[in-house]
Structures are given as structure tokens and as C-alpha cells.
Amino acid sequence: MKTIWLAATAFSLALANPAHAAPRHPKASPPRSTAGGLLGLQGGGSGSSLGLRSLGAPDDLGGPVHAPAPAPRFRPLADVPTSGLDPDLQAALDAARAQVATQPAQAVQRVLDLQLSPDRFTTAQREQLRAPTVELLHAAAQASRSPAQTAQALDAAWVLSGKPKDPQVGAALASYAQQLSSPAESLWVARRALEADPSNALAQSLDEKLSENRYKTLGYSLLGAAVVGTVAALVFYSLGKSADAELTGSVHSRAEADALISKRKTDGLIATVGLGLGIGGYLGGVGLITFGNPHYQPTSPANLPALPEAR
Amino acid sequence: MKRLTILVALAFAGCLQGSPSGDIPCDGDESCPTGFWCGEVGSCSELTSSSPPVLELVGVAQSDEGPFQSEISVPAGTVSGFELKLQNTGGSEAVYPSITLQGPDCLGVDSAYFNAIIQPGEAGTADVEIDPDASCTGPASVEVTMALDTPGATQHFTRSFTGSFTVNLTPAP
Numbered sequence: 487m488k489t490i491w492l493a494a495t496a497f498s499l500a501l502a503n504p505a506h507a508a509p510r511h512p513k514a515s516p517p518r519s520t521a522g523g524l525l526g527l528q529g530g531g532s533g534s535s536l537g538l539r540s541l542g543a544p545d546d547l548g549g550p551v552h553a554p555a556p557a558p559r560f561r562p563l564a565d566v567p568t569s570g571l572d573p574d575l576q577a578a579l580d581a582a583r584a585q586v587a588t589q590p591a592q593a594v595q596r597v598l599d600l601q602l603s604p605d606r607f608t609t610a611q612r613e614q615l616r617a618p619t620v621e622l623l624h625a626a627a628q629a630s631r632s633p634a635q636t637a638q639a640l641d642a643a644w645v646l647s648g649k650p651k652d653p654q655v656g657a658a659l660a661s662y663a664q665q666l667s668s669p670a671e672s673l674w675v676a677r678r679a680l681e682a683d684p685s686n687a688l689a690q691s692l693d694e695k696l697s698e699n700r701y702k703t704l705g706y707s708l709l710g711a712a713v714v715g716t717v718a719a720l721v722f723y724s725l726g727k728s729a730d731a732e733l734t735g736s737v738h739s740r741a742e743a744d745a746l747i748s749k750r751k752t753d754g755l756i757a758t759v760g761l762g763l764g765i766g767g768y769l770g771g772v773g774l775i776t777f778g779n780p781h782y783q784p785t786s787p788a789n790l791p792a793l794p795e796a797r
Numbered sequence: 798m799k800r801l802t803i804l805v806a807l808a809f810a811g812c813l814q815g816s817p818s819g820d821i822p823c824d825g826d827e828s829c830p831t832g833f834w835c836g837e838v839g840s841c842s843e844l845t846s847s848s849p850p851v852l853e854l855v856g857v858a859q860s861d862e863g864p865f866q867s868e869i870s871v872p873a874g875t876v877s878g879f880e881l882k883l884q885n886t887g888g889s890e891a892v893y894p895s896i897t898l899q900g901p902d903c904l905g906v907d908s909a910y911f912n913a914i915i916q917p918g919e920a921g922t923a924d925v926e927i928d929p930d931a932s933c934t935g936p937a938s939v940e941v942t943m944a945l946d947t948p949g950a951t952q953h954f955t956r957s958f959t960g961s962f963t964v965n966l967t968p969a970p
Binding site for chain 2: 730743
């Protein structure tokens with residue numbers, strides 16, 4: 487949130503006596519509602535405000551210059567009000583509340599802007615903003631019709647709450663992850679969901695599907711089949727060779743010779759199939775195990791994380 | 798590497814799918830597997846690559862010129878010579894077939910030895926003598942056995958074929 491402070495009278499005072507234009511002390515506690523102490527002009531934009539704060543009393547204006555210069559009669563604004571929120575922040579929250587039912591996305595953006603504002607006054611009031619913001623984000627998540635917006639609102643509320651275990655957030659993120667078309671983004675959101683709820687089955691399933699080799703079991707099965715096939719090939723090749731030797735070793739009757747020829751062919755066929763299984767299984771198994779790993783680099787979608795992790 | 802693997806696999810598989818690695822010994826067609834025949838050297842050959850010799854009796858005639866028929870007329874009580882024609886309708890050469898004639902004793906037929914090789918699809922003739930008794934009456938049937946021996950085989954066996962012709966006897970001159 488940008489706050490522009492105009493020292494309306496400081497300029498004239500400075501012209502008269504530059505010593506009056508001393509910088510505000512950040513730690514000082516000025517009266518926030520005394521006459522002439524604070525003149526605030528609230529901006530209407532989302533999370534933005536325009537503050538006009540006077541630096542001197544009205545009777546200082548246009549008066550003669552006396553020497554020595556008096557000590558300034560204003561005190562710098564405190565970062566945090568003594569109670570509640572600054573009016574501009576309160577107004578931004580109220581505006582977001584008014585929008586949340588009908589325009590949840592804009593309401594979420596409004597409160598996220600408050601959270602992301604680098605302005606020191608806003609930053610200092612984050613703690614006071616936290617509870618109403620979380621409440622508003624949950625309301626926005628309920629009102630939202632888009633999984634992306636729901637995920638964003640709940641993710642932000644979850645971060646603001648200190649990232650506790652939250653099955654609702656986990657479920658929303660997992661559902662959103664399932665709908666993302668980009669596997670890399672889906673993987674990132676699924677892992678985010680697991681962070682919120684490690685027991686979420688859908689998120690676990692998505693994480694496994696997108697980061698683990700789904701073909702590993704099949705690959706090892708093929709390697710096992712390759713071993714069986716190779717052993718079978720060797721055994722039946724030996725049996726076939728025995729029948730061959732018997733056939734060519736001595737004279738047999740036609741029936742015996744036919745039986746030996748048949749056995750030899752059958753053994754040869756089994757050996758061939760076994761060898762094929764051995765070679766195919768080995769190549770297939772190694773291929774699946776080696777090349778079956780998905781190589782998705784988890785990538786956050788544009789709307790997540792809704793807030794920076796370190797806050 | 799992959800090509801070598803495939804070649805090894807094919808070689809390995811082919812070993813037991815084709816013909817036996819060695820010769821299958823035999824002592825006759827009946828000792829060979831179905832689809833094989835027993836060759837001259839006593840080993841089985843596949844019928845798809847070759848076939849055995851087959852001898853058929855074409856007929857008999859008074860001279861080489863023919864005509865060769867299933868009947869011949871000879872005078873009784875006289876020694877006569879005639880020609881016997883064989884045809885090799887098989888796929889391999891018929892090597893030195895021996896011919897045995899068997900008829901009534903009074904007919905006086907003798908066996909013949911065919912001292913030649915009959916190539917597949919070709920024919921050959923053998924000279925045969927007949928010496929019927931004067932008392933012999935016809936017609937008489939003569940059984941012809943044509944045998945092919947396998948002298949080169951480890952175990953000898955004989956491939957035999959049969960035929961017949963009729964001898965009509967005319968009165969002695």
C-alpha cells in the first residue's frame with residue numbers, strides 16, 4: 487500500500503524556518519485525533535490510501551518568524567495505532583468484506599494487497615490484520631466458484647495462520663492440483679496440499695503419479711520374466727538337443743522318429759519363446775525402469791503461493 | 798549391440814526349428830520320420846528336397862524297337878529272347894536294379910541283372926531269356942520284381958517294385 491504523506495504546511499514553515507521541517511521520529515507517539523494532528527484523506531482504491539497529515543498547528547500558518555526557532559509542535563505518527571486499525575486499513579477491510587459475497591476474487595486481492603504492502607504502517611499492523619483477513623479469506627473461499635480462487639484464498643489463510651495441518655486446505659489444493667493441465671504445476675500444488683494435510687489421499691496419489699516411476703513394478707516384473715524365460719530357454723534347448731542326438735544316434739521306427747522330431751520341435755519352440763521373453767523382458771524392463779521416471783520440475787502456478795512463505 | 802543380440806537369438810532359435818543337426822540313420826523308409834525317405838547312403842532325406850527312385854515295368858517286347866506290351870508270344874520248347882523295359886518315375890537315379898522273374902516252372906524264365914543306372918524320368922531295357930518246355934501250355938503270368946539295393950548304406954536295405962506280364966505259348970515249330 488502506498489501512502490503519500492503531504493506536509494501541507496511544512497513547506498511554508500520550511501520556507502520561513504527550515505528548522506521546523508525536522509524529520510518524523512518513527513518511534514514517537516503523536517496524538518492521532520487532536521485538532522490539526524491528523525488529517526487523513528482515504529483513497530478509494532484497493533489497498534491504497536492517500537494520507538494527508540499536517541505537521542503543524544493552524545496558528546503556525548503565515549505567522550511571523552520568531553528567533554530562536556521553537557521546537558516543533560508535532561510528533562511523528564506511530565506505526566501502529568493504540569487501538570484497532572488505521573482508518574485506511576479498516577476501510578480497505580470493510581470494502582473487501584462488502585465484496586466478498588459477490589466478488590470474492592476482488593476481495594481476496596484486496597486483502598492480499600494489504601498483506602503484501604511494503605508500507606511500514608501497514609506492515610506494522612499486519613498482526614492486527616491477520617485474524618480479520620483469515621476470516622475474510624475463508625469467506626471468499628466459500629463464495630468462490632473457481633477452484634483456482636478457492637485454492638488461492640485458502641492457501642493465503644493457511645499461510646497467515648502459520649501453516650497448521652488443515653484438511654480443508656489440503657482437499658482444496660488437491661482438487662485444484664487435479665484440475666491443472668500442467669503436470670509440473672499439478673505436482674507443486676499436490677505437494678503443497680500434502681504440506682497442509684499429509685494424509686490427503688488424492689494429493690498423495692497425484693504426487694506419486696507425477697514424481698514416481700509408475701512403470702517400476704512392471705519393469706521389475708519384466709526383468710523377472712526375462713530371467714524365467716532365459717532359464718526356460720536354456721533348459722528346453724538342452725532337452726531339444728538331447729532329442730536331436732537321440733534321433734541321429736541310432737535307427738528308430740517311424741513312430742519313434744516322429745515322436746523325437748516332434749519333441750525336438752516343441753522344445754525348440756519353447757526355447758525360442760523363452761529366449762524372446764528373456765531378451766524382450768530384459769530390454770523392456772531396463773527401459774521402463776530407466777526411462778519410466780517422470781521428469782517434472784514442480785512449478786507453482788501463477789496464483790500460488792498466495793503469500794510469501796517467510797513472513 | 799542390439800543387432801548382435803537379435804542375431805544370437807535368431808541363431809539360437811533356429812537350431813531346433815530346422816533340420817536335425819546330423820544325419821538320421823535308417824535301414825528303410827519305415828525307419829525315417831514322416832516326410833523323409835531312406836536314401837542310398839542309409840540316411841533319411843526330406844521328401845521336400847528329393848524323392849526316392851521308383852521303377853515301373855513298362856512292358857515286354859520281342860526287340861529293342863518294341864512295341865512294349867503286357868503280353869509276349871513265344872514258341873514252346875525253344876529258347877527265346879525278349880526285351881523288358883523299366884521306367885524310373887521317381888526323383889533319384891535307380892542304380893543297378895536287379896530283376897527277378899517268377900512264373901510256372903515249365904516256363905523256364907530266368908532272372909536278369911540290369912547293369913546300368915536309370916536316371917529319373919528315363920527308361921532302360923534288359924535282355925531276358927525264356928526256355929519253356931514243349932509240354933508247357935499258356936498263357937502264363939510272370940511276376941517281375943525290380944529291386945534296388947543300397948550297398949553304400951550302413952545297414953543294407955532293398956527297395957523293391959513289382960510288375961507282371963503274360964507269356965502266350967505257341968506250338969513248338
